[in-house]
Amino acid sequence: MSLDKLKQVIDSSDNIVFFGGAGVSTESNIPDFRSADGLYNEKTKSRYRPEEILSHSFFVSHTGEFYDFYRSKMIYLDAKPNDAHIALAKLEQRGKLKAVITQNIDGLHQMAGSKEVLELHGSVHRNYCMSCGKFYPVEAVVSSKGIPRCTGCNGIIKPDVVLYEESLNSYVLEKSAEYITKAEVLIVGGTSLTVYPAAGLVQYFRGKHLVLINKSPTPYDSQADILIKDRIGETLKKVVS
The missing domain is CATH 3.40.50.1220 (TPP-binding domain)
Known part of the structure; x- marks a missing residue:
């Protein structure tokens, strides 16, 4: 009815x-976050919870570890x-x-x-250099190793997604x-x-x-x-x- x-x-x-x-x-x-099978209930190798990793402060203080998690758990091309x-x-x-x-x-x-x-x-498909603002597609993040860097000024590339605390x-x-x-x-x-x-x-x-x-x-x-x-x-x- x-x-x-x-x-x-x-x-x-x-x-x-x-x-x-x-x-x-x-x-x-694409897994959700809060269900029984969701991202937040997955066991990770990190000692940090996914909610912590996906925060602005973690991105700033543990950028490399953030990207390890982000590439493996947040991008589904x-x-x-x-x-x-x-x-x-x-x-x-x-x-x-x-x-x-x-x-x-x-x-x-x-x-x-x-x-x-x-x-x-936001979107995983938009990424930008935090220093000069240059735009990068998602492939630039996926193909990079460690912390993705701007080809122009070597600044850190950040996904245009809203993290916790933002x-x-x-x-x-x-x-x-x-x-x-x-x-x-x-x-x-x-x-x-x-x-x-x-x-x-x-x-x-x-x-x-x-x-x-x-x-x-x-x-x-x-x-x-x-x-x-x-x-x-x-x-x-x-x-x-």
Whole structure:
């Protein structure tokens, strides 16, 4: 019944916004963070917890060890868009979906064809020299040994991803809030809505239909107009032909 209602809502609206988290990419075999099989529950060779390694202070004080972890656990260049990414790109092409707001850093939405993608936590595909600002693609980080250095000034290259202790990009955050405020339908998928400030964006929604698609409970379940506890890719594939 929920699927029928979701299909009806999507078919009748041309002002949809999608807000997604790590669960959108798990169907592309990219692990999430907090589930039983997630990154934070993996055993690592390091004496540091993943949450510590992915912090700004650790990046500054243990840059080499940060990159050892980052290359092996955060970059998945072989990953391909799944049914969720493909369905959302189709909705945008049909003029129904106004924007994708994502907590993911893998670039799979763009690979699927989505154009208006707001990346709250940055992207592994953008990297820059901390000294001169020169841009580097992800391949430069993957192919480097130890700490990647700028070919121009020998400065340290940093991924354009938001680490713990760092602020989200204010423009991306404000633009995301603007899209959600104006949306008629907000589809939230693959996120537990526990990571702030990103999770707080849902509070800006004033539209008709709040749709939550997530396998585990979220703090907003009771507020959802449509609640589906299933895989996001399988769900969207069924309602977007």
